[in-house]
Amino acid sequence: MARTTTIEWPNREKSSSKTMRAIVVLALGISTALMLLITVLGWDMFQQARTFQLIFVAVNVIFMIQIIRWSRGVLPMAAGMATIIGIFGGVSVSSWWARDSAGYIDASLSGTLGTLTLLMVLVQALVVVLAIAAFTQNWQIEVESHHHHDDEDHPRRRPSFEHGSATA
Numbered sequence: 001m002a003r004t005t006t007i008e009w010p011n012r013e014k015s016s017s018k019t020m021r022a023i024v025v026l027a028l029g030i031s032t033a034l035m036l037l038i039t040v041l042g043w044d045m046f047q048q049a050r051t052f053q054l055i056f057v058a059v060n061v062i063f064m065i066q067i068i069r070w071s072r073g074v075l076p077m078a079a080g081m082a083t084i085i086g087i088f089g090g091v092s093v094s095s096w097w098a099r100d101s102a103g104y105i106d107a108s109l110s111g112t113l114g115t116l117t118l119l120m121v122l123v124q125a126l127v128v129v130l131a132i133a134a135f136t137q138n139w140q141i142e143v144e145s146h147h148h149h150d151d152e153d154h155p156r157r158r159p160s161f162e163h164g165s166a167t168a
Helices: 015-041 049-068 074-098 107-135
Strands: 002-008 143-149
Touching: 015 049, 015 074, 015 107, 049 074, 074 107
Parallel strands: none
Antiparallel strands: 002 143
């Protein structure tokens, strides 16, 4: 008899887990899109921050891919990264709006960037809450199932013609 072991993840089969995974990926996608939009619109106004913006975007994409693959381990990292991005964004909102006045180059763009940055900060707060909620769903729990089946080549499975057991 051969033994087959299968591994199942019962918490991944729950509709609540599937829904939460999709919502976290969507929130990270919105966050990533907002960061890209802010980076592209403010490219000339960002100085050394461009590199960090692009790194944050790349890391968010990696997090989304990993979460789609049911990696629970990246959820706390996504929450931590969203906290850092939220802090940077929260600090910069007022400076964007301060530049939204006469005398500044691209004053109207600065106001737009301030509004987009505020929206991004709110999305970061949402990512933190969702990632932590998803983390509590215990996607990593595994259950092993052992199945026994008869192997076709096993001696007890072959018809026996020995000792007169076969009839003509």
